[in-house]
Amino acid sequence: MSIGTNQQEHTGLLGGHAMKRLTGEVQETILASIGAQSPVLADSLVNHAFGRIISQTTLGYEERELETIAMLGAMGGCEGQLRAHLSFALDCGLVPEEIIASVEQVSVYAGYPRALTMLRIAREVMQEKGEKLHVAxxxxxxxxxxxxxxxxxxxxxxxxxxxxxxxxxxxxxxxxxxxxxxxxxxxxxxxxxxxxxxxxxxxxxxxxxxxxxxxxxxxxxxxxxxxxxxxxxxxxxxxxxxxxxxxxxxxxxxxxxxxxxxxxxxxxxxxxxxxxxxxxxxxxxxxxxxxxxxxxxxxxxxxxxxxxxxxxxxxxxxxxxxxxxxxxxxxxxxxxxxxxxxxxxxxxxxxxxxxxxxxxxxxxxxxxxxxxxxxxxxxxxxxxxxxxxxxxxx
Structure with a gap:
């Protein structure tokens, strides 16, 4: 077995572990859905996105998810991914007030239309997951x-x-x-x-x-x-x-x-x-x-x-x-x-x-x-x- 193959397998193990940690039981569903249309994208998601980047310990899972939802909210047009990552963010330990703080930060740098869309989706996800947001x-x-x-x-x-x-x-x-x-x-x-x-x-x-x-x-x-x-x-x-x-x-x-x-x-x-x-x-x-x-x-x-x-x-x-x-x-x-x-x-x-x-x-x-x-x-x-x-x- 070549060194390159060993490295690829190791990256795949790292990526699979990191993805499982964030996505939980829906990992296989996500990969199956993507792989049915593009096995290349499914493989790249595990080996590159999760294996080479998200698996690094320089940022914790909570910090990465907070950055991810902010970027998806600021970009716009990514409502499906935003909804999924808001769910992952809550699952990995972030709380509603931290999510809302991210929405408010997006309003400053990406404008109110993007922040309001993000707020609407965040409210829906929190309601689906039974999360309570108390506002003073x-x-x-x-x-x-x-x-x-x-x-x-x-x-x-x-x-x-x-x-x-x-x-x-x-x-x-x-x-x-x-x-x-x-x-x-x-x-x-x-x-x-x-x-x-x-x-x-x-x-x-x-x-x-x-x-x-x-x-x-x-x-x-x-x-x-x-x-x-x-x-x-x-x-x-x-x-x-x-x-x-x-x-x-x-x-x-x-x-x-x-x-x-x-x-x-x-x-x-x-x-x-x-x-x-x-x-x-x-x-x-x-x-x-x-x-x-x-x-x-x-x-x-x-x-x-x-x-x-x-x-x-x-x-x-x-x-x-x-x-x-x-x-x-x-x-x-x-x-x-x-x-x-x-x-x-x-x-x-x-x-x-x-x-x-x-x-x-x-x-x-x-x-x-x-x-x-x-x-x-x-x-x-x-x-x-x-x-x-x-x-x-x-």
Missing amino acids: EIFPMRDHDTRLFDSGGDKPPLMLLHALGLDWRMWSRVIPLLTPHFRVIAYDLRGFGGAAFAPQVCNLAHYAQDVADVMDRLALPQAHIAGLSLGGSIALELALQEAGRVQGLTVIAATAWSFPAFEERARFAEAMGMEAQVIPSLTRWFRASDLALNGWPVRYARNCVRRASVPDWSAAWRTLAGISLDDRLAGITLPMGLIAGECDQSTPPELMKRLTEGAHRSFEVIGDAPHMIALTHSEQLAAAILKSASLLQA
Whole structure:
């Protein structure tokens, strides 16, 4: 057997493996359909496109599919291929919001007609695959604008408050599990996401006033409040400030106590910038297995940290550094559900258990969950929130 034949067989093996990874069970159907008309094209697709280019590890499958759908959308006239690659993109780990971001990028460089066609096909493919896309709208606050998601309807309202450094999208995998039972509302806290560069937060009470402001503007006299990390601390403060507005309280992976590390993190960002915050933040928030997989939760969190502004980041950490809830917790008399992650390095179960002292308080630990439970254990967290809410309403 010649060297050329060996190389061709090796390229074919590489191409077949790469194609199978992207196209899955439809690989044979694709090749049979093309091969029935042109065996040369079918062979070239496997050996050249997949064997020599797509099989290279310089780009991951997710990155390649994101580039592919952008190019097909920008070119136009490739609707069949675009539809197929949108399906492949979702199958290999991209999420609807990343697809829509690609559509929006195409609008800038290839124009709106191409982007709108791409958007229509993306919407159809996502619907066929049962993928949910949650969209937030610009929402005016008393001194800044933010982004707010509101599922609407006449169910009991449930407001979700996100963690420091992230935004409302932290809840995107939890929301569809809660909307059958609640009108779910989530927004970007002051200083993050669509509320970046807003007038800086002064203290925890300032964040709580923002929650009340959102409720006022939505004409909500009461709501169930659930918060994770910083969001949980804000929920506690709101319950102390305006207990009558809080129908029930679910506190997730949060603290009521200050630690020296909070001020240190603010100063570290001011000295070293946001890129230096990626490693310490993500290793606190996730397990090693999450970081190794580099799925959407990790990609999303990494992008949030990198894009945050140092003043907003530091102001939020200084808010937690100045937290003073310890001697006030007895003032929270309304029912409270507490949820911790078993593997949480930031707010371990032992810390959160201190919040259980008092009447009408439930406590649940989600097994093997790190700090960012909403991103890694969305189903378990949604079930725990629903259980907490049902107990609180009983």
